[in-house]
Amino acid sequence: MLRFILRRLLETIPVLLVIATATFFMLRLVPGGPFTAEKAVSPEIMKNLEAHYGLDRPLHRQYLAYLGDIAPKKFAPWRLFADADRDGSADFNLQTAFGIDLGPSFKYPNRTVNEIIAGKLPASLELGLLALGVALALGVTLGVLAAMKKNTVGDYAASTFAMVGICVPTFVMGPLFVLLFALQLRWFNASGWYFPADRVLPAATLGLVYAAYIARLTRGGMLEVLNQDYIRTARAKGASETRVVLRHSLRGGLLPVVTFLGPAIAGIISGSFVIETIFQIPGIGREFVNSAFNRDYTLVSGTVLLYALLIIALNLVVDVVQVWLNPRLKFE
Amino acid sequence: MSSVTSVVKFPSSSAAPAACPRSPWHDAWLRLRRNRLAVVSGVFVVLLAFACLVIPPFLAHGYADQNLALGAKPPSAAHWLGTDELGRDLLARLLYGGRISLMVGFVASLVALVIGVSYGAIAGYAGGKLDAFLMRVVDILYALPFTIFVILIMVFLKQPMDQLDAWLRQFSLLQDLQGIGKIVGLFAAIGAVEWLTMARIVRGQVLTVKKMEYIEAARTLGYGHARIIFRHIVPNILGPIIVFTTLTIPAVMMLESFLSFLGLGVDAPLSSWGTLIKDGADKMENYPWLLVFPGTVFATTLLALNLLGDGLRDALDVRAAKD
Numbered sequence: 001m002l003r004f005i006l007r008r009l010l011e012t013i014p015v016l017l018v019i020a021t022a023t024f025f026m027l028r029l030v031p032g033g034p035f036t037a038e039k040a041v042s043p044e045i046m047k048n049l050e051a052h053y054g055l056d057r058p059l060h061r062q063y064l065a066y067l068g069d070i071a072p073k074k075f076a077p078w079r080l081f082a083d084a085d086r087d088g089s090a091d092f093n094l095q096t097a098f099g100i101d102l103g104p105s106f107k108y109p110n111r112t113v114n115e116i117i118a119g120k121l122p123a124s125l126e127l128g129l130l131a132l133g134v135a136l137a138l139g140v141t142l143g144v145l146a147a148m149k150k151n152t153v154g155d156y157a158a159s160t161f162a163m164v165g166i167c168v169p170t171f172v173m174g175p176l177f178v179l180l181f182a183l184q185l186r187w188f189n190a191s192g193w194y195f196p197a198d199r200v201l202p203a204a205t206l207g208l209v210y211a212a213y214i215a216r217l218t219r220g221g222m223l224e225v226l227n228q229d230y231i232r233t234a235r236a237k238g239a240s241e242t243r244v245v246l247r248h249s250l251r252g253g254l255l256p257v258v259t260f261l262g263p264a265i266a267g268i269i270s271g272s273f274v275i276e277t278i279f280q281i282p283g284i285g286r287e288f289v290n291s292a293f294n295r296d297y298t299l300v301s302g303t304v305l306l307y308a309l310l311i312i313a314l315n316l317v318v319d320v321v322q323v324w325l326n327p328r329l330k331f332e
Numbered sequence: 333m334s335s336v337t338s339v340v341k342f343p344s345s346s347a348a349p350a351a352c353p354r355s356p357w358h359d360a361w362l363r364l365r366r367n368r369l370a371v372v373s374g375v376f377v378v379l380l381a382f383a384c385l386v387i388p389p390f391l392a393h394g395y396a397d398q399n400l401a402l403g404a405k406p407p408s409a410a411h412w413l414g415t416d417e418l419g420r421d422l423l424a425r426l427l428y429g430g431r432i433s434l435m436v437g438f439v440a441s442l443v444a445l446v447i448g449v450s451y452g453a454i455a456g457y458a459g460g461k462l463d464a465f466l467m468r469v470v471d472i473l474y475a476l477p478f479t480i481f482v483i484l485i486m487v488f489l490k491q492p493m494d495q496l497d498a499w500l501r502q503f504s505l506l507q508d509l510q511g512i513g514k515i516v517g518l519f520a521a522i523g524a525v526e527w528l529t530m531a532r533i534v535r536g537q538v539l540t541v542k543k544m545e546y547i548e549a550a551r552t553l554g555y556g557h558a559r560i561i562f563r564h565i566v567p568n569i570l571g572p573i574i575v576f577t578t579l580t581i582p583a584v585m586m587l588e589s590f591l592s593f594l595g596l597g598v599d600a601p602l603s604s605w606g607t608l609i610k611d612g613a614d615k616m617e618n619y620p621w622l623l624v625f626p627g628t629v630f631a632t633t634l635l636a637l638n639l640l641g642d643g644l645r646d647a648l649d650v651r652a653a654k655d
Contacts, residue, residue: 015472023484030488167634169586171593172627175613183617262474270479274593278613288480289594292487300484307477 005320012312019308020070023301024063035106053106066103070305073099092118102302107294113302117284121306123193124283127202127275128268134207135214135264140257142211143218147226147253148245158215165212170271174205174278191280202279206271210264214257222253255326261318266311360571363647370643373636380633384430393421395428396601406621414621416611422622425603426629432604433630436518437585443523444584445577448530453561455531456538467535470528478525482587485521486596493517511602518597522584533576537569571648578641582634589630605630 035041035049050056054065080097094100094114102113146158181201182190192198225231226249234248272285284303291299364370388395392410399419407414413422455466497513541547542565550564566573585605591597592606593613603611605626612623 011472015476019476026484026488030491163635163638164631167582167638168627168631169589169609169634171590171613172609172623172631175616175623176627179616179620179623266477266479269477270590273479273483274590277594289483292483293595295488304477304480304484307480311477 001320001323004323005316008316008319012309012316015312016305016308017067020067020301020305021063023304024066027295027297027300028059028062053104066301069101069103071100094118102305103298105296105299107291107296107299113298116287116299117302117306120282120284120287123281124272124276124285126199127206127272127281127283128265130199130203131206131210131268131271132265134203135210135268136257138207138211139214140218140254142215143257144222144245144250144253146215146219147222148241150223155219159219162212162215162219165208166216168209170205170209171274171278173208174201174275177201177205178278191278193279193281193283198279202275202281205278206268206275209271210268213260213264217256217260218253221256222249225249225252228252251325255322258318258322258325261321262315265314265318269307269311360647364643367643367646369639370647373639373643376636377633377640380430380636381434384427384434388424388427388431391421391424391427393424395424395603396420397424406619413625414619416622417615417619422608422625425608426605426626429603429605429608429626430629430633432515432598432602433585433588433606433633436515436522436588436604437581440519440522440526440584440588441577441580443519444526444530444580445573447523448527449534449566449573451527452531452534453538453566456535457542457557457561457565459539459542463535467532470531474528479587479590482521482525482591483594483596486517486591489517511599514598518588518591522587526580526584526587530573530576530580533572534569537572538565541565541568575641575645575648578637578644582637582641585630585634585637605633 035046054062076097080092105111105113105116108116142158142161146155149155178190178201181187188197188201231244231248234244272283273289275281276283276286288303291303397420399415402415402419405415413426415421451466455463493513496516497511500512547560547564550560588597588604589606589609592604593610597606598604608626609623609630612626616623
């Protein structure tokens, strides 16, 4: 197991290197730069700007310098929050903890990408975790209930819900929720991220799609497990139905769900771009899309690296959980 | 192991499948016809595609015709689905948008199909080190934040796409299609990321098929690798390929509308369902029908395509594509 984790950790290094390289050259080689946007800048100012950000150097020099900046140079995670709230602008600091410097932002003068990420990531993480919680809680419950009451009205209702949830995109669901719960019923605010109640609509919107998928997968997985011989044995020895489901079947029945968690996490991250726009949440997803439009090179590559790292790390966790749930995988 | 059963069921399908009344394809067709939900869905998709292609020229209003004096009005006898605040007829815009959304869905799925089938078939057929390497690449690509790359492609290749647009519209056939360059870009960007699962499925199927006697026979006859792969193996794994392609189409349409919602889809005055939903979401407080109609049509289409895919999967008894 330890070898497996170590091997996967080693594999992430070339992957992150490829991503860093791909984003770097993709951003630099296409026409149009961060300063060519709205108003034309005089050639002298342009020259100064490029010199300030090191854009006048040859491409390979820029690339090497960039790799040097983003490479972790120390490992001190305990210092991640050392500067927290000292000036109120940054909650954590990648520079002091790992020596990672993602560079200055091109569009926000005097702000570093490290600071922007530190300021905007917490809201996105909170949204993502809440959505994942909604998806798992709702999806697994519905799926298990549907499998237990197979081919009854309740089963069909749950399956219909799942199918509809998969087919109604978040950007239709979100505005409809706002229309109904915020504008008509006035239960929640239509947008913002200030009070605990502000979390309900965004997290529900983002989580519902994945709840639908998870419900389908749970139902399928549970039905397959409930047909196994050892379940008949459990019933024969007099275990109650609840015990059969919770103690004997759930572990096996949830396997397809765990496999799905990897794609689900990636989907929740990209889903947050839309959700953060709809509900005006100050998160990193909206920042990423804006930075792409603004061609803010450093901010784009910084967020892409962050997302890649998040997805890879979470996928590793998912894989470990999968082996833990299904020891047979160890031998493959 | 489930894949073995699904393949064994149609060993002879490469030899004129439709002509023989008792072919496995015929059986599958009979099974599909018994699935009422799938049939209704299939008919719905065909009718919708037909409506989007044929009806627009016969409508009283064009999709870009503005009527500023009229403004945004709810559904009426003149405008069945109402108008937006520029006075444009929503029905015309929905049908035109359907052309774009369905076209992107089908063509990008086709791109993904070609890449995925070739890649997976080559990996599975070659086996050994090449297979291990090719599939490791797929594994690694799987872990990447792909939507993010599609967004970057759509933002940063805007200028090349505009040039492509200008070049394509020199041809008389395409000259009225403003924005065709962006649409081609969408095909490529989406197709380039949606082929991974297809490659995995096809590889798994090829691994089981290539051990069969008729492949050995083909090899004995001295056929080349390419001929064996594309003439002997691929036709025998068409079932999973068809099913998975059907399920890719709604996924692609979802991605296209997602991009449109972020402002990265087709440009005005063209509209896809995604851009219509985006416009509707912005104005839903005052003009809810601008969100409700495009949202309903879009969701219903995705539902129908998914149900059709599920029906095909059951009819062709494909278990490999289930997860």
